[in-house]
Amino acid sequence: xxxxxxGSKSRLPVVSWLxxxxxxxxxxxxxAGKGAYKDTIKKKKVEVDSSREGxxxxxxxxxxxxxxxxxxxxxxxxxxxxxxANLKHPTKPGITAVESLPIFPDFTIWGNDYTLVTxxxxxxxxxxxxxxxxxxxxxxxxAQRSSNALIKPMHNANDPETWLAYYLPDIxxxxxxxxxxxxxxxxxxxxxxxxxxxxxDTTERVYSLQRDYTYxxxxxxxxxxxxxxxxxxxxxxxxxxxxxxxxxxxxxxxxMLRKKRVNRYEDDDPPITHIDVTSRRMxxxxxxxxxxxxxxxxL
Numbered sequence: 001x002x003x004x005x006x007g008s009k010s011r012l013p014v015v016s017w018l019x020x021x022x023x024x025x026x027x028x029x030x031x032a033g034k035g036a037y038k039d040t041i042k043k044k045k046v047e048v049d050s051s052r053e054g055x056x057x058x059x060x061x062x063x064x065x066x067x068x069x070x071x072x073x074x075x076x077x078x079x080x081x082x083x084x085a086n087l088k089h090p091t092k093p094g095i096t097a098v099e100s101l102p103i104f105p106d107f108t109i110w111g112n113d114y115t116l117v118t119x120x121x122x123x124x125x126x127x128x129x130x131x132x133x134x135x136x137x138x139x140x141x142x143a144q145r146s147s148n149a150l151i152k153p154m155h156n157a158n159d160p161e162t163w164l165a166y167y168l169p170d171i172x173x174x175x176x177x178x179x180x181x182x183x184x185x186x187x188x189x190x191x192x193x194x195x196x197x198x199x200x201d202t203t204e205r206v207y208s209l210q211r212d213y214t215y216x217x218x219x220x221x222x223x224x225x226x227x228x229x230x231x232x233x234x235x236x237x238x239x240x241x242x243x244x245x246x247x248x249x250x251x252x253x254x255x256m257l258r259k260k261r262v263n264r265y266e267d268d269d270p271p272i273t274h275i276d277v278t279s280r281r282m283x284x285x286x287x288x289x290x291x292x293x294x295x296x297x298x299l
Contacts, residue, residue, distance in 0.1 A: 106229060106247035108188055111293030116225055116251045117151070120258045123166055123210060144174040150207055150277065156269060163260050164215050167207035167275060177205070188234065204276045212271075213257035225251035 049057070066083060067075035078086075084097040124142050150167040169177065226248045233243045282290070 101230070101244055101246045103246045103248060105297055105299075106249045107294070107299060108247075109249055110297065110299070111290035112249070113252045114227060114249055116220070116227070116254045118254070118256050119213075120256075123149075141171050141174075144178055145169060145171060148174050148177050150275075151213075152275070154212070154272070161214070164213045164255075164257060165272070166210045166213060166257075168210055169205055169207050173205045185231070190234070202278055204278055207275050207277055209271060209273045209275075212260040212262075214260050215258070216256045218254040218256065220251050220253055223250050225254065227251060 049055070066078055068078055068082075080100060084100060087097040089095040124146060145168045148169055152165045152167060153162050154165045155162045168174075229247050230244065231247065233245050
């Protein structure tokens with residue numbers, strides 16, 4: 001009797017909804033295959049020696065492409081033309097290298113904190129806000145203004161979230177600021193600029209509100225995002241004065257800005273449509289932080 005019951009229990013009746021078991025069983029090997037594929041990928045990852053000696057060896061290995069090996073085993077350095085001719089773009093074979101530049105940390109601004117800012121739409125696009133209606137002419141003029149933009153945190157008692165206000169100077173103010181920047185850069189390139197001689201600029205410059213943005217902050221891992229500038233080495237540089245070079249500075253974080261929806265309440269504070277801006281010298285704490293950053297890279 002017991003054996004009969006066991007046998008009858010082992011034979012399942014044919015029920016339509018039980019056919020789903022077939023699909024489940026057929027999907028199981030697929031999942032196992034994916035896991036096996038992931039294991040294969042993991043095995044292909046190259047182990048990196050992050051020790052000081054390992055990093056030195058990795059750097060030294062990158063210089064091998066600068067040398068031509070002879071049949072006797074000796075090496076002679078390639079000319080720049082030969083080196084550039086041997087470079088291949090990883091995805092665009094039709095592109096060729098035409099110039100190589102030395103790369104340095106940007107000594108003049110190293111230690112400053114920089115943020116990479118991206119916008120959901122071009123901030124120069126016009127809209128129906130009165131402050132944005134002014135015509136600033138050509139794209140070159142708009143670039144002069146946007147290169148001196150200010151982003152100011154704002155808050156309101158009726159809005160629990162902080163947002164960012166985007167301000168721009170008028171074109172004449174932007175031209176004057178850019179002229180000061182160029183003059184300073186020329187003095188630095190010639191080795192004649194002394195930061196200790198800088199004076200506080202007490203000139204008040206008017207900035208106008210363009211629009212408000214909500215934002216998302218994304219931290220950057222060290223050296224994952226770099227900004228490059230290209231200029232000549234200072235004349236005081238031994239053996240390289242006047243040579244064109246690339247200078248980099250790391251980004252500390254990224255900001256993603258999206259146009260803020262206008263939500264006005266009767267008791268809201270009126271928007272700050274204009275701000276007066278003056279500049280000052282760095283204080284002692286800021287200078288100390290900058291010196292520490294320079295010492296960290298051996299300067």
